[in-house]
Amino acid sequence: MPATTSSPRTDSRTDSRPGGRSARVRAAVHQAVKELLADEAGELTIPVIAARAGVHATTVYRRWGSVGELLADVATSRFSGDIVVPDTGSLREDLERYASDLAKDLGDPDTLALVRAIVGTGGEGAGICRGERQQQLEAILEREQARGNQPPPVERAIDALLAPLYYRAVFTDQAPTPEWARTLVSHLLPD
Amino acid sequence: MPATTSSPRTDSRTDSRPGGRSARVRAAVHQAVKELLADEAGELTIPVIAARAGVHATTVYRRWGSVGELLADVATSRFSGDIVVPDTGSLREDLERYASDLAKDLGDPDTLALVRAIVGTGGEGAGICRGERQQQLEAILEREQARGNQPPPVERAIDALLAPLYYRAVFTDQAPTPEWARTLVSHLLPD
Structure with missing residues (x-):
């Protein structure tokens, strides 16, 4: 599945504003990954990450595609x-x-x-x-x-x-x- | 959660026979892990492993406790x-x-x-x-x-x-x- 990594998606104009919804989702998802890793929660899956970030799992799948892509994005920052x-x-x-x-x-x-x-x-x-x-x-x-x-x-x-x-x-x-x-x-x- | 690793559980007498059900479960679960890793399926979770092995997830949880314990067992063999x-x-x-x-x-x-x-x-x-x-x-x-x-x-x-x-x-x-x-x-x- 293709996935964008570091830059926000631009399907929707309002989504690409810095500090807009897209940036907030990215920050919440990155934070969720860090917290889950610190918890040693064991299984780092997209549904678990999405639940912790308070966003829909489909949002995470659409934007990052897989846990691997998401971790690559976290690693970049x-x-x-x-x-x-x-x-x-x-x-x-x-x-x-x-x-x-x-x-x-x-x-x-x-x-x-x-x-x-x-x-x-x-x-x-x-x-x-x-x-x-x-x-x-x-x-x-x-x-x-x-x-x-x-x-x-x-x-x-x-x-x-x-x-x-x-x-x-x-x-x-x-x-x-x-x-x-x-x-x-x-x-x-x-x- | 405590978990036995390499030796079969002995809660039930019939379970501890070499070549018995316990050994078959272990072989099926190890094989499932290897196949899933070869698939690069991405998320290696107990439900996914159990489904591939054709055993109940609770059996896997009871015996190994976590994906980490299970991988340690696979690593040992x-x-x-x-x-x-x-x-x-x-x-x-x-x-x-x-x-x-x-x-x-x-x-x-x-x-x-x-x-x-x-x-x-x-x-x-x-x-x-x-x-x-x-x-x-x-x-x-x-x-x-x-x-x-x-x-x-x-x-x-x-x-x-x-x-x-x-x-x-x-x-x-x-x-x-x-x-x-x-x-x-x-x-x-x-x-």
């Missing part, structure tokens, strides 16, 4: 620009700050519940979450290259930093800590 | 002893074979759908899956230690091997390949 990419002038320090900010973010139970739910729907939400992080890492590595140095390839940095951070958060009960995140950088950049 | 831990006499070769077997396993869409669903329920299924892999890795590292050598610590091996394999499988559309898995070993054991 949640993960876009949430972490400031550090710019300290040193690759090692940039990566240490970035990895430890990401560890803090993934240590937040609400973030973790959203990441897990997104993986569970198996879809594009995971790509959005990964894409945002990968671009941030690339920005750090490109800056090092612009300084005339030879940073590790981005694939290597993903395997050494993003992968253990997400693996630990998603597959274990140990929250990743900023200290541990910095040791990951020391393995990527020995010296 | 799926991931126990599925990969043979290699024993070639060389740490590097053992790890290369192990990582490439795991890459092949995670490249299977059915395995991947199960791993994603397990992460989505946020619960013990992820621990079961991780626990099994971690023990296999430990067995390889301990054998190297018994040969009088100094292998990397298990935490380091998890970060360098399991984490990128699962991260790539779960967060990206690239299936992990055996060749790439072997390069992960070369980063863990430089030379």
